[in-house]
Amino acid sequence: MQQTTNTILMIRPINFRMNEQTAVNNYYQKVLDDLLPDTVNAKAQREFDAYVEKLRGIGLNVIVVNDTNEFDTPDSIFPNNWVSFHENGTIALYPMFAENRRLERREEVLLAVEDAGFIIHDVVDYTEAEMEGVFLEGTGSLLLDRVNRKAYCALSPRADEELFIEFCEDFEYFPVLFNANQTVNGERKAIYHTNVMMCLGETFAVVCLSSIDDKKERKNLLTHLKADGKEVVDITEDQVNNFAGNMLQVKGANDERYLIMSAAAHASLTQQQISKLEKHTKIVSSSLDTIEACGGGSARCMMAEVFLPKA
Known part of the structure; x- marks a missing residue:
């Protein structure tokens, strides 16, 4: 088993914009009032292309599939x-909260x-849960420690506890559950995806501990991370707002x-945090300002890791 991969799948957007269907519980999205939709999309494409170039520059195998005009899929990125x-x-295959995001599941992407050169032997399809209004949004909702066979999940409208447990049984992961919140207009509200407040590397974890209001849940999370020998780098809620939790080791x-x-x-990380991380890994960053503002997601969300066997 390995925790990191050399191959990732990315989808190049053609109709990128703020998705009004996801904004109801993704509090990181913003409307860029002064920009026309075509301008937003063009900016997102430039950020995407520069990002892919940077990733390929470090020797990453990036499979890029173009989005299609056939559907309205503003979050296909x-x-x-x-x-x-x-x-x-x-x-x-996972059940998605927003109806227009369900259209992102395309056979062509899997064929690509x-x-x-990768083999798909089997498909476990959870998408029927959408009929029941139950969701689990892939590695946005699930953080997989593939080596230690643990799955971390912050419960939210997009991460259902029972479906998470079912996934863990199907894929043989031990479930680590908690609630993670952010302050929205003075109220504590669930963070929509686990991978916004937490990142798992081979020998480290980046996590916003202050987002876990329940002390027992926080302690349980730390116990698991430390038992597996991971150095924990704690980040603040302000850093989460700058997508410092949305990282991926490759x-x-x-x-x-x-x-x-x-x-x-x-830019949001302190020198001390950077030094801690650089003991474990090199850091690569790319400007994703438009994608972050309109999409409410960042670097990690744009990469689907491919661990499949080679043909």
């Missing part, structure tokens, strides 16, 4: 929410991964480990 790829050749050329994040996330 975040494929990690609808699919996950596993070492045994299984993929999981197979065309890139394997570049010559098996070099890199932690990928946005420029805003990188």
Whole structure:
């Protein structure tokens, strides 16, 4: 088992904008009032292309699939929410909260991964849960410690406890559950995705401990991370607002480990936090300002890790 991969799938947007259907519980999204939709999309495409170039520059194998005009899919740039790829050749398809995000699940995307030389043996499909109004949004909702077989999940309208447990049983992960909140207009509200407030690396974890209001839940999370030998780098809620929790460790050329994040996330970190992280991994950041503002997601959300066996 490995925690990091050299191959990621990314979807190049063609109709990127703020998705009004996800804004109801993603409090990180903003309307850029002074920009026309075409301008927002063009800016997002420029950020996307520069980001892909940076990733390929460190030796990452990036499979890029273009979004289609066939559907209205403003969030297609975040494929990690609808699919996950596993070492045994299984993929999981996930139920999505926003109706227009369900249209992102396209056969062509899976075929592109197979065309890139990977084998899909089996599909575990959870999408019927949408009929019941039950959701679990892929590796947005689930943080997988693939080596220690633990799955971390912050419960929210987009992460259902029973479905999370079912996933853990199907894929043989031990469930670690908690509630993570952010302050919205003076009220504590659930953070929509676990991967906004937490990142799991091979030997470290970045986590916003203050978002976990329940002390027992916080202690339980720390106990699991420390038992697995991970150095915990605590971040603040303000840093979470700058997407400092939305990072992903990958394997570049010559098996070099890199932690990928946005420029805003990188700028929000203290020198002490950066030094802690650099003991474990190199840092690479790219400007994703438009994508973060309108999409309410960042560097990690844009990458679906491919762990499938090679053909």
